[in-house]
Amino acid sequence: xxxxxxxxxxxxxxxxxxxxxxxxxxxxxxxxxxxxxxxxxxxxxxxxxxxxxxxxxxxxxxxxxxxxxxxxxxxxxxxxxxxxxxxxxxxxxxxxxxxxxxxxxxxxxxxxxxxxxxxxxxxxxxxxxxxxxxxxxxxxxxxxxxxxxxxxxxxxxxxxxxxxxxxxxxxxxxx
Amino acid sequence: xxxxxxxxxxxxxxxxxxxxxxxxxxxxxxxxxxxxxxxxxxxxxxxxxxxxxxxxxxxxxxxxxxxxxxxxxxxxxxxxxxxxxxxxxxxxxxxxxxxxxxxxxxxxxxxxxxxxxxxxxxxxxxxxxxxxxxxxxxxxxxxxxxxxxxxxxxxxxxxxxxxxxxxxxxxxxxx
Numbered sequence: 001x002x003x004x005x006x007x008x009x010x011x012x013x014x015x016x017x018x019x020x021x022x023x024x025x026x027x028x029x030x031x032x033x034x035x036x037x038x039x040x041x042x043x044x045x046x047x048x049x050x051x052x053x054x055x056x057x058x059x060x061x062x063x064x065x066x067x068x069x070x071x072x073x074x075x076x077x078x079x080x081x082x083x084x085x086x087x088x089x090x091x092x093x094x095x096x097x098x099x100x101x102x103x104x105x106x107x108x109x110x111x112x113x114x115x116x117x118x119x120x121x122x123x124x125x126x127x128x129x130x131x132x133x134x135x136x137x138x139x140x141x142x143x144x145x146x147x148x149x150x151x152x153x154x155x156x157x158x159x160x161x162x163x164x165x166x167x168x169x170x171x172x173x174x175x
Numbered sequence: 176x177x178x179x180x181x182x183x184x185x186x187x188x189x190x191x192x193x194x195x196x197x198x199x200x201x202x203x204x205x206x207x208x209x210x211x212x213x214x215x216x217x218x219x220x221x222x223x224x225x226x227x228x229x230x231x232x233x234x235x236x237x238x239x240x241x242x243x244x245x246x247x248x249x250x251x252x253x254x255x256x257x258x259x260x261x262x263x264x265x266x267x268x269x270x271x272x273x274x275x276x277x278x279x280x281x282x283x284x285x286x287x288x289x290x291x292x293x294x295x296x297x298x299x300x301x302x303x304x305x306x307x308x309x310x311x312x313x314x315x316x317x318x319x320x321x322x323x324x325x326x327x328x329x330x331x332x333x334x335x336x337x338x339x340x341x342x343x344x345x346x347x348x349x350x
Contacts, residue, residue, distance in 0.1 A: 061291045062237050062284030069283055094272065094323045101273045105280040108244055109237030116236045148269045 002155045003146055008085055014139050015082040022075050029059045029067040051132055052125045054117050055110060066106045074103060090158035093147045100144025107137035177330045178321055183260055189314050190257040197250050204234045204242040226307055227300045229292050230285060241281045249278060263329035268322045275319025282312035 024040045025047065033041070048057045055063050077099050084092030110133055120126040147153050199215045200222065208216070223232045230238050252274050259267030285308055295301040322328050 060237075061287050062235075065284045065287030069280075097269065097272055098276045098319060098323070101276040102280045105244075105277045109240045109284065112236050112240030144273060148273070 002150055002158075003085075003088075003153050007142070007146060008088075010139065011085050011143060012082060014135075015078045015085070019075065019078045022070055022078070025056075026067050026070055029056065029064050030071070051129050052120055053129055053132075054119065055113060062109065066110075069102070069106070074099065087160070088154035088158050089160050090152045090154050091160070093151075093153055096147045096153075097144050100140040100142075100147070103140035104137050104144065107133060107140075111137065177325055177333075178260075178263075178328050182317070182321060183263075185314065186260050186318060187257060189310075190253045190260070194250065194253045197245055197253070200231075201242050201245055204231065204239050205246070226304050227295055228304055228307075229294065230288060237284065241285075244277075244281075249274070262335070263333050264335050265327045265329050265333035266335070268326075268328055271322045271328075272319050275315040275317075275322070278315035279312050279319065282308060282315075286312065 025044055028036050028040065028044050044056060047053060077095065081092060081096060081099065083089075084096070111130060114126060114130050114133065117126070120129075152158055200219050203211050203215065203219050219231060222228060252270065256267060256271060256274065258264075259271070286305060289301060289305050289308065292301070295304075327333055
């Protein structure tokens, strides 16, 4: 089953909003404070205070290493992935599987840490933060699975305007 | 370029030795001590003492969450992957990309932790442990890259004895 309209819309919104979240919030775990605008710092303080996020508050080394990879690889991928899903291009299949698997993997220790951290003010606060992070596991994992299941995730038309591919397609239609 | 004999041999040895390492050593981070045989415990103590491994010694939650996934997903994959590389089967492409990306990702925080940990007896000890873990980043990453680059990583023959595929191949040779 090729990728349907609903899932495509979810992925487009996910990539677009993730660009903002990565630049304004996550990047603060590794950028020097001098380059971060004041309103972004306030936003992060607000998130840490409201959602009791121990990872963004204490920023352990292992967590920061993932943020570095988020800036180096995920951030450029959001633009590439957005364009590919917007234009329904099958060439996103392999890069998208790698992106989805990588990102879902980074959420494993993050969610494990949230599940076991012992300084939440309440169990409700723990689950609130868990649910905030959960989509960053679920959506990338669904991207990886959806792209894995179909050799042409966007169907025959998803091979796009590459002249070789369309010539082959015309030929096979004629034959 | 399809996967060459040297790389295939490296991958086979990697999967085979990893099965032993996962069962005897890594699993101890999450299994109850009662089920671990004494010689495996001695082996792990020897590794921690000799290589000053803070992760296997202190076993932080984020690290344990990766070991859980290693037991649940990587361990079964080693058998599947070994067979596929042994028999040169192209169907390993997508599962292999997911395996390689997942595993290489887990090594990012592990290596970051080793690079920044401040209780190594010497810098030489730090780099010794770094080099022990490094192949577990490099080989899975190379598997993911090698399988990504080729639509048929083991060439046309890698499609195997599936009757549909070979009938199609015979037809295309005749045509």
